[in-house]
Amino acid sequence: MAVKVSLKVNGKSVSAEVEERTLLVTVIRENLRLTGTHVGCDTAQCGACTVSMNGKAVKSCSILAMQAEGAEVMTIEGVAKPDGTLHPMQAAFKEHHGLQCGFCTPGMVMNAIDFAKSHPNPSEQEVREALEGNLCRCTGYHNIVKAIGAGARAMAASK
Amino acid sequence: MNAPLIGARIERKEDYRFLTGAGQYTDDVELPRQSYAAFVRSPHAHAKIRKISLDKARQAPGFIAAYTGEDFAAAKLGGLPCGWLITDVNGQPMKEPPHPCLAQGKVRYVGDQVAIVVAETSEQARDAAERVNVDYEVLPAVVDGSKARAKGAPQLHDIAPDNTCYVWALGDKAVTDAAFAKAAHVTKLDFINNRLIPNALEPRVANGSYSRADDSYTLYVASQNPHVERLLMTAFVMGLPEHKVRVVAGDVGGGFGSKIYLYAEDVAVTWASKQVNRPVKWTSDRSEAFLSDAHGRDHHTVAELALDKDGKFLAMRVKTTANVGAYLSTFASCVPTILYATLLAGQYKTPVIHCEVTAVFTNTTPVDAYRGAGRPEATYVVERLVETAAREMKIDPAEIRRRNFITAFPYQTPVALMYDIGDYNATMDAAQKLADVSGFSKRKEQSIKNGKLRGLGYAAYIEACGIAPSAVAGSLGARAGLFEAGEVRVHPTGSVTVFTGSHSHGQGHETTFAQVVADRLGMPIENVDIVHGDTSKILFGMGTYGSRSIAVGGTAIVKALDKVIAKGKKIAAHLMEAAEADVEYDRGVYTVKGTDKKKMFGEVAFAAYVPHNYPHDKLEPGLNENAFYDPSNFTFPAGTYVCEVEVDPETGVVRIEKFTAVDDFGKIINPMIVEGQVHGGLTQGIGQALTEGCRYDDATGQLLTGSFMDYCIPRATDVPSYQVDTRETPCTHNPLGVKGCGEAGAIGAPAALMNAITDALGVTDMPMPATPQTVWRTLQNKKAA
Numbered sequence: 053m054a055v056k057v058s059l060k061v062n063g064k065s066v067s068a069e070v071e072e073r074t075l076l077v078t079v080i081r082e083n084l085r086l087t088g089t090h091v092g093c094d095t096a097q098c099g100a101c102t103v104s105m106n107g108k109a110v111k112s113c114s115i116l117a118m119q120a121e122g123a124e125v126m127t128i129e130g131v132a133k134p135d136g137t138l139h140p141m142q143a144a145f146k147e148h149h150g151l152q153c154g155f156c157t158p159g160m161v162m163n164a165i166d167f168a169k170s171h172p173n174p175s176e177q178e179v180r181e182a183l184e185g186n187l188c189r190c191t192g193y194h195n196i197v198k199a200i201g202a203g204a205r206a207m208a209a210s211k
Numbered sequence: 212m213n214a215p216l217i218g219a220r221i222e223r224k225e226d227y228r229f230l231t232g233a234g235q236y237t238d239d240v241e242l243p244r245q246s247y248a249a250f251v252r253s254p255h256a257h258a259k260i261r262k263i264s265l266d267k268a269r270q271a272p273g274f275i276a277a278y279t280g281e282d283f284a285a286a287k288l289g290g291l292p293c294g295w296l297i298t299d300v301n302g303q304p305m306k307e308p309p310h311p312c313l314a315q316g317k318v319r320y321v322g323d324q325v326a327i328v329v330a331e332t333s334e335q336a337r338d339a340a341e342r343v344n345v346d347y348e349v350l351p352a353v354v355d356g357s358k359a360r361a362k363g364a365p366q367l368h369d370i371a372p373d374n375t376c377y378v379w380a381l382g383d384k385a386v387t388d389a390a391f392a393k394a395a396h397v398t399k400l401d402f403i404n405n406r407l408i409p410n411a412l413e414p415r416v417a418n419g420s421y422s423r424a425d426d427s428y429t430l431y432v433a434s435q436n437p438h439v440e441r442l443l444m445t446a447f448v449m450g451l452p453e454h455k456v457r458v459v460a461g462d463v464g465g466g467f468g469s470k471i472y473l474y475a476e477d478v479a480v481t482w483a484s485k486q487v488n489r490p491v492k493w494t495s496d497r498s499e500a501f502l503s504d505a506h507g508r509d510h511h512t513v514a515e516l517a518l519d520k521d522g523k524f525l526a527m528r529v530k531t532t533a534n535v536g537a538y539l540s541t542f543a544s545c546v547p548t549i550l551y552a553t554l555l556a557g558q559y560k561t562p563v564i565h566c567e568v569t570a571v572f573t574n575t576t577p578v579d580a581y582r583g584a585g586r587p588e589a590t591y592v593v594e595r596l597v598e599t600a601a602r603e604m605k606i607d608p609a610e611i612r613r614r615n616f617i618t619a620f621p622y623q624t625p626v627a628l629m630y631d632i633g634d635y636n637a638t639m640d641a642a643q644k645l646a647d648v649s650g651f652s653k654r655k656e657q658s659i660k661n662g663k664l665r666g667l668g669y670a671a672y673i674e675a676c677g678i679a680p681s682a683v684a685g686s687l688g689a690r691a692g693l694f695e696a697g698e699v700r701v702h703p704t705g706s707v708t709v710f711t712g713s714h715s716h717g718q719g720h721e722t723t724f725a726q727v728v729a730d731r732l733g734m735p736i737e738n739v740d741i742v743h744g745d746t747s748k749i750l751f752g753m754g755t756y757g758s759r760s761i762a763v764g765g766t767a768i769v770k771a772l773d774k775v776i777a778k779g780k781k782i783a784a785h786l787m788e789a790a791e792a793d794v795e796y797d798r799g800v801y802t803v804k805g806t807d808k809k810k811m812f813g814e815v816a817f818a819a820y821v822p823h824n825y826p827h828d829k830l831e832p833g834l835n836e837n838a839f840y841d842p843s844n845f846t847f848p849a850g851t852y853v854c855e856v857e858v859d860p861e862t863g864v865v866r867i868e869k870f871t872a873v874d875d876f877g878k879i880i881n882p883m884i885v886e887g888q889v890h891g892g893l894t895q896g897i898g899q900a901l902t903e904g905c906r907y908d909d910a911t912g913q914l915l916t917g918s919f920m921d922y923c924i925p926r927a928t929d930v931p932s933y934q935v936d937t938r939e940t941p942c943t944h945n946p947l948g949v950k951g952c953g954e955a956g957a958i959g960a961p962a963a964l965m966n967a968i969t970d971a972l973g974v975t976d977m978p979m980p981a982t983p984q985t986v987w988r989t990l991q992n993k994k995a996a
Contacts, residue, residue, distance in 0.1 A: 071334070087239035088232015090464070092412045093497035097919035100412060128232035142230040146222050149887045153717030154229025155413040155464030161230065176932065183927035187919065189412045189465050190717045192894030192956075193927040195887055 059123045061086070062130030070117045077101045077112035079120070080127055088128040088158045092187065099186035102159035103127050109166035111185070128158035131165070140210055141165050141203035150199030152190035160186050164200045165207070172208035174201055215798075216730035217947075220883040223722040224736070225715070234462040237416035237433045242490035245418075246275055248480055249336035250493065251326040251343045252502065253318035256352035256574035256912020257365060260316055260325070260345060267342040268328055273335030276487050277328045277343065278479070280313040288312060288482060291473055291538070292447040295545035296688040297377050297570075305377035308368035308572070310538035312448070312475040318347070319367050319537035320574050321914055322502025327479045329491050352574035352912035356534030357511045359571035367537060367572045374572045376535055376544070381552040381626055382565035390526035390563050394517035398600035404588045405979045406509035406534070406905040407898075408916070409581050410924050411716075413464020414500045415474065419481035420490035427455045430481050434460040435470045435714050436754020437746050439691070443473040443541065449482065456481075460744040463716035467895070468580040469504045470716065471756050472541035476503075501917045506905060507581020509534040510547065510588050516561075516596040522604050522611045524561040529592055533570045536577035543579045544570065549687050550585030550675075550757075556624035557593035558635045558671045558849055559615040564625050574912045580756060582895055582957040586674045594670040594962035599975060608966070609639060609648070612671050621943075628675055630847045631943045635671060638851045638873045638938050642669075645934050646853035646871035654855070654868075664858040665868075668966025669851060672959035676951035677762035677846035677942075695759070696751040697767035698837035699728065699775050703820035705813030706738040709771075710837075712752020713764030714743050717891075718953060719884045720760060724768060726880050727947065731772050732812050733799020750837055758951030761880065762846045766945045770838035778834060779815045785826040786810050786818055846942045846950035850874035852893075854963040858971045863987030865901060865968055871934045872959070877942040877950035885952045889935050892956020898925045899957070900964040904980045 058067040061084060068083040080089045080103065091113060092100035101113040104126040112125075131139045138146065141164050151157040160183075167174070167182040174182070179200045180193070188196060228234050265277045291310040298304060309315070314325050326343050330336035351365040358364060359374040367374055391397060418431040428451070434440045437458040444458075445451040463470060480491040495503065511532045517525040533547035552566035583590075597615075601608040616635040623629050643649075651667050658665035678684070681692040698710040709728055713720055725739040732739075742748055755764070776796055783801035784791040793804045799812040818825060819834040855869040872889055879885050902923040906915040916922035923929075941948025961979060968981050977989045 073334075085241075086232065087236075088234070090236070090413070091238075091496075092414070092464075093919050095497065095918045095920055098412060098497075128230075132231050136231075138227070138230060145230055146226040149223065149883045151226060151229055152719065152887060152891065153411070153413065153465040154225070154234050154462065155236065155411075157229050158232050180927040187412060187924060187926065189410060189467070189895070189924060190891045191887060192890035192892075192925075192930060192933070194890040194930075194932050197927065197932065 055118060057117050057121050059120050059125055061125045062127060072118065074117045075113055076115040076117050076120045079117045080112060086127050086129050090155055090158060092155065097187065099163060100156050100159040102162040102186065104162055104166060109163045128161060131161065140206035141168065144203030144206055145199045148195050148199035148202060150191065150196040156186060156188045160188065160196060164203060168204035168207045171204055174204050176201065216726040216736060217880055219726065219881065221722060221726060221736060221881055223719050224725060225719065225721045236413055236462045236464055237418060237431050238494045240418055240431045242418065242420055244489045246329050246331060246487060246489045246491050247333040247336045248327050248329050248483065248491050248493040249340040250324050250476065251328065251340050251345065253314065253321060253323040253325055255318060255347055255349050256321050256354065257350040258318050258347040259350065260314060260318065261348055262346040263326060264344040267344060268339045271335065271339035271342050273331035274339045275329040275331065276483065277326055278483060279326045280311055280315045283311065283313050284315060286482065288478065289448045291475060292443055293539040293544055294541050294690050296690060297379055297544045297548055298688065299377040300380050305544055306371035306375065307539060308370050312478045320576055321912060322576060323537065324475045327483055329483055329487055333494065354573050354575050354907040354909060354912050356509060356532050356571050356573055359573050367574065371572055376539065376570040376572060378567065378569045379548050380567040383563060384565045387526045387528055387563045387565035391517045391528060394525050395520040396518045396600065396604055397515055398596055398603055399515045400595055400599060400976055401513045402595065402976055403978060404508045404510040404512065404591055405899060407507040407581055407903055408501055408905050408922055409467045409469035409504055409507060410500065411465030411467055411469055414495035414497060415470065415504060416494045417477045417480045418490060418492040419484040421485040421488065423488065428481055428484065429457045429459065430477060431459045432477050433463045433470055435466040435716060435756055436752065437714065437744055438712060438752040439754050440473055440477065441746050444478055444481065448478050457747045460714060466716045467582040468507065468584060468756060471754065472505055472579055497919065498917060501922065502576060502914060505540045505579035506536065506576050507578060508588060509578050512592055514592045514596055516600050518600055518604065522606045522614055524559055524615050527555055527561050527564045529555060529566040531568045533568055534573050534575065534578060535570050536575045537572060538577050540577035540579035543577060545688065546580050546585045551589050553626045553628050554586050554589035554673065554675060555593060556626050558617060558673050560617050562625060575907055582892065583954040584757065586954065587958045587961060590670060590672040590958050591962050594672065595965060598668060598966040608669055609643060612639065629844060631844055632940045633847060633849050633875060634938060634940050635849060638849065638875055639671060641936055641938055642851035642853050642871050642873040645873060645936055646855065646869060648853065651855065658857050664860055664971040666967040666971025667853065667855050668963050668970055669853055670959040670963035670966065671851045672955065673847055673849040674954060674958050675845040676758035676848055677842050678757040678759050679845060680843055681841050693753055694839050694841035695753055695763040695767040696837065696839050697764065697771045698750055699768065699771040701775060701816045701834035703817055705816045707732065708740050708742060709768055710742045710749045711764050711768060712749055712754065713760040714755040718755065718760060718888065723761060723880045723884055724765060727765060727768060728772060731798065758953040761947065761949045762942065762945055762951050763840060763842055765947055765949060767838050767840035769946050770840050771836045774836035774838060775834055778830065778836065779812060781826065781830055782815045782818050783810045786824065843944050846877065848874060848876050848950040848952065848955055850955060850959060852959040852963040854967040856967040856971055858968065858986060860990055863983035863990065865981055865986060867897065867931045869934065870931055872956065873936045873938060874952065874955050875938045875940055876952040877939060878948035879937060886935050888952045889956045890933055892954055893933055893960045894925050894930050896957040896960025897930055897964055900961040900979050900981060902929060902980050902982065
């Protein structure tokens with residue numbers, strides 16, 4: 053049976069007719085056509101679908117669309133400034149070559165921004181542990197770890 | 212003139228779109244009137260299909276159509292072809308059993324495609340596929356390559372008795388055996404190179420559409436080589452002319468080999484799109500990817516190294532059984548042969564080598580090239596043997612390597628390859644220094660004090676990249692050429708679009724290639740865009756694999772660039788009223804020798820498109836050139852890796868304390884991108900040695916490692932930060948002096964890591980992956996013995 057969900061995505065009120073079983077990631081990708089959020093697995097392991105929901109990084113493949121009723125969601129498309137200027141975390145990923153194929157990148161960035169809020173100057177080990185729920189097959193994490201440390205410090209400095 | 216761009220750490224041009232969610236991966240492509248496909252796959256490893264009933268599926272909500280192997284046979288669709296013919300030891304062609312897109316009467320592995328179901332939404336397609344009723348007669352299965360030829364083993368294909376695809380050999384057996392007879396020492400190892408599942412983070416996607424208006428097809432597909440995909444699909448499977456098929460591989464989320472091949476799903480959605488007269492999209496989920504993406508490695512090898520009393524290598528003898536899975540995937544046959552045995556000389560002057568490879572069919576997912584493809588397996592053989600021999604003969608493992616390094620080039624190996632250049636002592640020196648090998652014994656003492664074990668291991672790898680001189684590949688059985696194509700299109704106001712047959716799926720070609728072009732043309736990199744991945748735009752292409760892109764694809768672009776610059780010289784000579792022979796060119800500026808006359812490249816381009824003052828009697832207007840480049844040799848990247856581990860004997864947990872990689876990739880265009888490639892390769896190599904291992908249940912043939920919860924690709928906490936550096940001996944036979952860097956890490960890392968772990972444990976060998984349980988058991992067995 054179709055149900056209607058209403059939520060705010062990247063600051064814009066949206067609603068969609070969905071099935072009860074429909075996942076938040078499906079609404080984001082298929083209903084809203086925000087295709088920056090990716091699906092890399094079916095067991096909530098890879099984190100490519102990570103978005104911000106009510107200020108917290110969540111895996112949108114593990115949340116039913118109905119659970120997001122009334123929520124404020126931010127996807128990777130909402131992270132840069134309206135004029136296109138990259139967020140400090142995005143800029144850090146670019147500067148430190150923290151991405152290759154780009155598929156895991158949106159999830160990495162969404163998780164990293166959330167992590168940086170509580171870790172303004174993280175150690176390498178803290179960053180590695182924070183990536184527990186995000187898989188990357190290209191970079192070997194080396195440059196992602198560097199990027200997140202630098203991005204977190206840049207976020208703290210720009211406050 | 213702008214600063215030189217070759218060798219510069221330039222941030223990637225492609226990053227902005229990936230960082231803002233603007234990438235366009237294949238699943239992001241939605242076409243008007245899109246429909247969706249799901250595949251019915253075999254739940255059994257080996258079974259006869261008695262009957263397929265589609266009745267219930269047809270009643271499912273949103274159902275559009277369903278097709279089975281019978282429909283494909285009636286439509287005369289061919290099977291999936293293998294691109295490389297191996298000739299066996301008796302001069303007979305390998306056994307090539309039919310590889311139908313949808314099963315014909317029998318299924319041969321869990322995940323084998325049985326039917327395609329098309330519906331209005333992807334959920335409805337899956338729901339309808341669930342309602343397809345297949346009546347199977349289950350047969351016994353064999354999944355272990357070393358059991359495939361056993362008496363009484365289940366037989367997969369009628370045309371391949373004893374499940375044998377081929378027995379192939381390279382080298383002189385008699386001479387090798389004679390050398391062994393004279394050896395002062397023989398080191399022998401018996402090991403398994405574990406089967407891996409590639410797991411690019413973007414699952415495969417194929418979206419086929421057919422246009423009645425012009426009787427043509429477009430296939431959007433996550434592929435590393437769209438032209439090869441088109442060639443195989445049109446010429447070998449569907450019998451279509453190529454000009455009626457466009458293949459588009461836009462942004463692709465990693466490949467590592469797994470997206471080279473023509474897969475059944477690609478054919479099925481393309482064909483079905485004509486039947487239903489709507490676009491048909493299939494998006495693999497991760498569980499399907501585990502079952503249906505081509506796997507990698509899976510060798511069982513017995514290897515021996517003969518040495519004289521001083522540790523000089525006299526001969527190597529290798530016998531390998533390669534499990535190719537249920538069918539031959541696109542390049543499956545050349546991986547354990549041509550790409551493997553030819554690398555067994557490694558960096559050493561081993562005078563004679565004999566290698567025999569038996570390829571067998573089993574009830575498992577087809578195996579094909581995965582990052583390194585044959586070369587990691589060869590490096591593992593050579594470097595585990597060398598390190599073990601050093602320990603047995605009580606020679607320092609670096610010293611034994613140095614005693615045997617090839618030092619004079621070009622060098623003809625006994626296994627067909629001709630190394631053009633290298634400096635193996637240089638990379639060894641640098642690696643030892645960077646890894647602080649001299650401080651190891653102190654660090655080991657400290658570990659022992661802490662109740663831990665510590666070990667150090669080397670791997671001095673070599674690889675053959677830049678595949679390949681087409682004539683050589685052809686003589687070895689390749690059914691395709693292996694050149695590359697490039698086109699440089701200069702626009703009237705001097706900016707440039709470059710079209711390349713190479714494909715970027717993480718490698719950063721849009722930046723690296725643009726650096727090469729902008730450097731030669733003396734323009735800012737922003738003025739150059741690289742286009743790839745669309746058969747309707749690119750003249751041709753053999754694609755990206757085998758670390759070939761810069762060496763072959765990059766050279767094709769340089770050749771086209773040379774033509775552009777040469778034509779520009781003629782135009783410049785006309786404009787400056789000088790003889791062509793007196794015009795010189797340097798990075799964007801044409802000058803006349805001995806004068807102060809000059810013309811900028813942009814002015815010349817403008818003149819070519821606004822040819823008012825132009826040598827019309829000698830030249831056509833316009834400035835657009837293309838080139839095909841067929842390399843004259845392979846390139847030979849090589850390097851030394853040093854791995855240092857600490858092992859907790861109580862838990863068996865291995866911690867990588869230091870991983871040092873010093874590579875020689877020839878000239879480097881963008882060091883930042885090259886380092887990233889090394890980091891990624893190392894991590895996949897470490898994954899093979901430490902965490903990843905595909906397992907099938909022996910009795911049922913079920914895949915036991917079918918998700919990220921059972922098959923552990925490395926996470927951030929599993930790997931260290933790396934110490935990487937390079938040394939440079941420029942490749943002698945391409946204009947950029949480049950060799951390629953994409954696979955090195957995955958080739959060298961497993962041997963270095965296993966050499967370190969066996970050193971720490973004080974054992975000769977242990978299986979990969981060295982999970983805590985395996986390490987702990989190995990230690991207990993050692994105690995018991």
